[in-house]
Amino acid sequence: MTQYLFDYEIEKTDGMARAGSFSTPHGVIQTPVFAPVGTQATVKSVTPAQLLEIGASLVLANTYHLYLRPGQNLVAEMGGLHNFMNWKRPILTDSGGFQVFSLADNRKIDEDGVDFKSHIDGSLHRFTPEKSIQIQESLGADIIMAFDECAEPHERDYSIDALNRTHRWLERCVRSKQRPDQALFGIVQGGIFPDLRKQSAEFIASQDLPGSAIGGLSVGESKTEMHAMIEVVNQVLPADKPRYLMGVGSPEDLINGIWRGVDIFDCVLPTRLARHHAAFTRTGRINLANAANASDKSPIDESCLCYACQNFSRAYIRHLILAKEMLAATLVSIHNLYFLLALTRQARQAILETRYDAFAQDFLLRWHENASNDQNNIKDQ
Numbered sequence: 001m002t003q004y005l006f007d008y009e010i011e012k013t014d015g016m017a018r019a020g021s022f023s024t025p026h027g028v029i030q031t032p033v034f035a036p037v038g039t040q041a042t043v044k045s046v047t048p049a050q051l052l053e054i055g056a057s058l059v060l061a062n063t064y065h066l067y068l069r070p071g072q073n074l075v076a077e078m079g080g081l082h083n084f085m086n087w088k089r090p091i092l093t094d095s096g097g098f099q100v101f102s103l104a105d106n107r108k109i110d111e112d113g114v115d116f117k118s119h120i121d122g123s124l125h126r127f128t129p130e131k132s133i134q135i136q137e138s139l140g141a142d143i144i145m146a147f148d149e150c151a152e153p154h155e156r157d158y159s160i161d162a163l164n165r166t167h168r169w170l171e172r173c174v175r176s177k178q179r180p181d182q183a184l185f186g187i188v189q190g191g192i193f194p195d196l197r198k199q200s201a202e203f204i205a206s207q208d209l210p211g212s213a214i215g216g217l218s219v220g221e222s223k224t225e226m227h228a229m230i231e232v233v234n235q236v237l238p239a240d241k242p243r244y245l246m247g248v249g250s251p252e253d254l255i256n257g258i259w260r261g262v263d264i265f266d267c268v269l270p271t272r273l274a275r276h277h278a279a280f281t282r283t284g285r286i287n288l289a290n291a292a293n294a295s296d297k298s299p300i301d302e303s304c305l306c307y308a309c310q311n312f313s314r315a316y317i318r319h320l321i322l323a324k325e326m327l328a329a330t331l332v333s334i335h336n337l338y339f340l341l342a343l344t345r346q347a348r349q350a351i352l353e354t355r356y357d358a359f360a361q362d363f364l365l366r367w368h369e370n371a372s373n374d375q376n377n378i379k380d381q
């Protein structure tokens, strides 16, 4: 076995917050970390060279989308996802479960798996735990996810069914996995119910996998509920394995998640917002299309060291937006991604220096100066 490939070394803890290093076949991921999302094997409007420049270490790709197009066999024929998209650092693939369950009317669940209709051409397909692992083995990411069922978080009966099925499916994923150079993470479910979350975390912990994930959050529950669930789960999940909070990645969610012991995050938010002209700043989100930026010579954020902020004014970026130039999305995406990556690097430094509480409080105080930040629960792929 080459399980040693996925050693997780905790360098420092500060309260529940942790700074660590997770080893993968494509390099070490320093945590806490934010993973940009490359749904279709590309982080929208940003090149791999630009991702390297802003310091991305881990990128996420979506199994559901790549299975439908171009197909995992083509990706395998092209040398796997790392070669196909020319990203030589670590990659994580999701299981396809979240997308399939998001199809609502176009899917049917049974004990063995899920039938669903393609959003592209309406064709019929079936995912099972074994199929999801097989696709992810063809894609070849460093970190792969168990096939899980994400229930509506407030429905207790459904949450119990989904949780039990997710556990049975995890055992099937473990049994069907063949490649030793991929780390399989199990996923905790259980909606907004502390007892279910605890039960699920205990089961995931019992599987002794190289890492754990927390699923089914940021899907309609309140921030208070989300924080409570993270706390319950992280008291049970193994402390010596990385913990991944799936699909969560607004600046304040990163800060609050790290505070409660989360190590890995991903979210489409920074690139999605960028395509809607919204940018993160230290004092909250701004809309660059606003007339107030028309002749503003300052960068998006005075304190930011990204390529967009070091070279371009708000006035220029607003001009690109109004002229519908593609460079607008690229520059704002680079900025928003850099903002989150820099934030996790600063958080890591604060943990190493045992001053995370003060760092987090200071960030949240300034961030909430702008009330519009609370409207950032955008979540889809």
Ligand SMILES: [Zn+2]
Residues within 6 Å of the ligand: 300, 301, 304, 305, 306, 307, 308, 309, 310, 334, 335, 336, 338
């Ligand atoms: Zn910037």
